[in-house]
Amino acid sequence: MPKKLFGLMIVCLMLLGIQIPITALPLKAGETFSDYKFINAFEGLDIRYPTAFSYGSPDNGYYYVAEYTGKVKVFDKNNPKVMNIFLDLTHKVAAIDEGGFLGLTFHPEFEDNGFFYVFYTILDPDRLSDQTCSPCLKTVISRFQQDNNNPLTADENSELIILNYDLNSRNHVGGNLLFGPDSYLYIQIGDSSTTGQNLNDFFGKILRIDINNQSEGKNYSIPYDNPFNNNTHGYKEEIYAYGFRNPWRGSFDILTGNYWVGDVGATRYEEINIVHKGGNYGWNITEGEYCQDYLPCDTSGIIPPVYTYGHNETDSIDVPYGGAIIGGIVYRGTEFPEFYGDYFFADYAGAVFVMDFDETDYSVTSITKLFHIKYTLSSFATTPNNEFLIVQIYGDSIYKMEELSIIDKIPLSLVVSFVLISTIIILYRVFKKKQKDKI
Numbered sequence: 001m002p003k004k005l006f007g008l009m010i011v012c013l014m015l016l017g018i019q020i021p022i023t024a025l026p027l028k029a030g031e032t033f034s035d036y037k038f039i040n041a042f043e044g045l046d047i048r049y050p051t052a053f054s055y056g057s058p059d060n061g062y063y064y065v066a067e068y069t070g071k072v073k074v075f076d077k078n079n080p081k082v083m084n085i086f087l088d089l090t091h092k093v094a095a096i097d098e099g100g101f102l103g104l105t106f107h108p109e110f111e112d113n114g115f116f117y118v119f120y121t122i123l124d125p126d127r128l129s130d131q132t133c134s135p136c137l138k139t140v141i142s143r144f145q146q147d148n149n150n151p152l153t154a155d156e157n158s159e160l161i162i163l164n165y166d167l168n169s170r171n172h173v174g175g176n177l178l179f180g181p182d183s184y185l186y187i188q189i190g191d192s193s194t195t196g197q198n199l200n201d202f203f204g205k206i207l208r209i210d211i212n213n214q215s216e217g218k219n220y221s222i223p224y225d226n227p228f229n230n231n232t233h234g235y236k237e238e239i240y241a242y243g244f245r246n247p248w249r250g251s252f253d254i255l256t257g258n259y260w261v262g263d264v265g266a267t268r269y270e271e272i273n274i275v276h277k278g279g280n281y282g283w284n285i286t287e288g289e290y291c292q293d294y295l296p297c298d299t300s301g302i303i304p305p306v307y308t309y310g311h312n313e314t315d316s317i318d319v320p321y322g323g324a325i326i327g328g329i330v331y332r333g334t335e336f337p338e339f340y341g342d343y344f345f346a347d348y349a350g351a352v353f354v355m356d357f358d359e360t361d362y363s364v365t366s367i368t369k370l371f372h373i374k375y376t377l378s379s380f381a382t383t384p385n386n387e388f389l390i391v392q393i394y395g396d397s398i399y400k401m402e403e404l405s406i407i408d409k410i411p412l413s414l415v416v417s418f419v420l421i422s423t424i425i426i427l428y429r430v431f432k433k434k435q436k437d438k439i
Contacts, residue, residue, distance in 0.1 A: 033369045038352065041389055041400035042080035047073060051175070051378050052104040053391050053398055057111040058384035060151070066104040068393065069095045070120065074152055087118075087144060087154040094123045098190075099137045099167070102175025107211075108183055114146030116154070117162070117185065117211070119175050124166055137167045141177070141187060143211065143219075162211065162219050165202055169193035172204075172246040172264075176327075181257045184223055185211045187238075188261065190246035196283040197243060199228065199235035204283055206247060206261070206275060208240035227278030243281035243302065249327035249379055250275070254386065255341075256359075262327025262345060263305075266292075270325035271305040272345060272355070274362060279303045307355060307364050324348035328380045333387040336401070344388060346377045352390065373399060 042063075049068035056062055064086060065073045070093030074086040093101050103119030110116060119141050127136035145158040162185075167173065172190030180186055187207040196204020208223055215221035228235040250261035263271040263281065269288030273281055280302050284292055288308035291297035311323040328345035331354075343355040350373045356366045375395035382388050390399040 033371060035404050036370050036401050037404055038371050038373055038390065038399040039402050041398045042075075042077075044081040045075070045396070045398065046081075046083050047396050047398075049393050050391050050396065050398070051100065051102055051393060053379065053381035053389060054104055054106060055384055056106045056116070056146075060111060062151075064104065064106075064116075065398070066101050066118070068100040068102075069093060070101045072101075072104060072118075072154070084152040086152065087156065089118075089120060089156075092122055093120045094135070094137055096121075096135060096137065097170035098173045099170050102173065103141075103177040105177040105179060105185075108179055110146075114148070115143055116146070117141065117143050117177050119177050119187070121167070121173060127166070133167075133169060135170075137170055137173075138164055139167055139173065139189075140164045160219055162209070163187070163202075163207075167192045168203070174247055176247065176249050178251065180208070180252055180259070181254075182223075183212070184208045185220075186240065186250075186259075188244075188247040188250055190248075190264075191244065191283065196245065196281070197285065199233070199239060199242060202236060202238070204242060204244045205236070205239050206241045206244065206250075207236075207238040209238055225277075240277060241275045241279045241281065243279075243283050243285075245283040245287070247327070248325070251327065251329045251380065251382075253330040254332050255330075258330070260327060260330060260343060262325040264324045265308075265311070267311065269308045269310055270323065270347070272307040272325070272327070272343070273303070273305050276303065281305070306357070306362050307367070326377050326379065329382060329388050331386075331388060333383075333385065335387055336403075344380065346373075346380070346390060348376050348378075350375060350377060352377075370401070 052066040070090035072087040099121035107115035124136040124138040141163040143160045147153040174190035176188035191204035209220040213221040246264040259275040282302040326346040378393035379391040
């Protein structure tokens with residue numbers, strides 16, 4: 001056998017012996033750390049910078065994608081390559097820094113009334129010359145209605161503004177909208193670089209309002225059991241819970257009704273919280289479970305997070321360049337019974353995790369890294385049958401989880417070695433045949 005062929009075979013045999021496990025390789029986008037992978041749920045989607053994903057009603061068969069720059073697109077779940085522009089607000093949305101088109105949710109009775117709700121930012125017309133925040137933004141939360149004559153289009157002229165307020169900065173805007181099991185609308189708002197402790201404003205708060213009834217000249221009313229309803233201190237009656245920095249994404253467990261929220265930290269910790277009515281979640285007194293700036297502080301009355309992880313974490317969950325939690329969902333689907341009742345969450349940097357916890361005291365029993373998706377993530381979503389999806393903002397994709405096949409589980413080193421050895425055998429046979437032909 002020629003020396004070069006013999007050397008290549010030795011290399012292949014060495015690779016076979018090494019069998020480098022995939023979890024020992026450096027963290028790379030698109031790498032799995034478990035028996036599961038994430039793949040495109042809908043091939044051929046024409047979307048740009050998606051921030052939210054939803055279905056209008058369980059039976060209408062359509063999915064809706066909100067884009068950062070101001071469009072909402074709609075497609076039939078059986079024909080994702082054909083997309084329609086459901087709503088176009090690009091002429092008014094100010095997609096600057098952490099502002100933009102950030103939230104989308106549908107009325108529980110959307111099938112009957114066609115109502116849906118959006119969270120976006122605009123340039124503040126009253127502060128165009130204000131140099132302290134230039135360009136200054138304003139948040140708008142409003143209701144639109146589906147066109148009566150065309151279910152694939154919204155009536156832009158139907159906009160009814162629910163809330164609007166000036167932002168102090170273009171960061172920590174929040175943006176999540178969702179309906180609770182009580183049919184009230186929950187609004188997750190960031191601290192806008194201020195504090196979550198001041199009950200006289202909306203910043204760093206979660207609001208709860210009744211959008212089915214109007215009162216006191218507003219396009220909503222205050223639920224009777226809101227914690228600060230009818231207070232005499234001037235506190236905002238819309239507040240449901242407070243002490244958040246940037247509660248970017250959250251969801252309700254459809255079985256227990258628990259309200260899970262991921263709160264983006266500052267320089268040290270990311271939080272997972274179960275939110276209770278009237279609860280104080282610490283910011284800006286605490287970050288995670290710890291006092292801000294390592295200084296002594298009074299933590300009495302503060303509800304600690306269910307779980308925290310540090311920036312540049314390298315041990316428990318290994319987010320080597322993470323630092324912005326994407327609040328997820330408690331899984332109640334049927335495709336993965338092994339994860340039923342577990343909490344899925346992610347980090348903006350692309351890592352996806354599942355958390356197992358004790359359902360009596362919510363103590364965490366395990367955290368497992370499942371996958372690292374290429375580019376950055378923005379949101380979780382659920383399907384009508386309670387399976388979950390992940391929205392990738394820079395990469396323009398919607399992902400679903402899938403169990404690895406037997407082929408997928410074969411170590412990469414073994415595949416490479418097999419191919420190389422097969423190639424060498426073929427080359428060697430060709431070489432021997434040529435030698436034989438010369439004789």
